Amino acid sequence: MAQVYVDTQGIMLALFSYAAQAIFLLVVVYFALHMALEFRVLLISRRVHQQSGANGQTQSSAQTQSVWSDENFAREASGTLDELDAFPTVTVFLPVRDEAAVVGRLIDAVS
Numbered sequence: 661m662a663q664v665y666v667d668t669q670g671i672m673l674a675l676f677s678y679a680a681q682a683i684f685l686l687v688v689v690y691f692a693l694h695m696a697l698e699f700r701v702l703l704i705s706r707r708v709h710q711q712s713g714a715n716g717q718t719q720s721s722a723q724t725q726s727v728w729s730d731e732n733f734a735r736e737a738s739g740t741l742d743e744l745d746a747f748p749t750v751t752v753f754l755p756v757r758d759e760a761a762v763v764g765r766l767i768d769a770v771s
Contacts, residue, residue: 754766754770
């Protein structure tokens with residue numbers, strides 16, 4: 661009977677090569693999917709910008725213009741403009757960890 665020689669090193673090298681190619685293909689597919697989703701976000705953003713900017717201004721500049729309008733300047737001159745009406749609304753995010761006492765001190769500090 662003839663002895664059968666099996667090249668285990670060659671088989672292992674081929675399996676490693678296939679595994680590396682499979683991982684590379686998964687990474688390429690992941691990046692392609694990521695780029696497709698980013699492109700979709702870009703298209704949605706452009707569409708929203710075109711719809712909101714139809715009158716030549718974006719929403720944030722429209723809010724700023726309404727705060728600093730001629731009516732507000734007239735109210736300020738006559739003394740009927742509240743202090744809070746003179747400035748736009750600002751949202752501040754404050755980082756907090758697990759302590760309830762920190763929240764109380766933080767609210768006292770910013771108010």
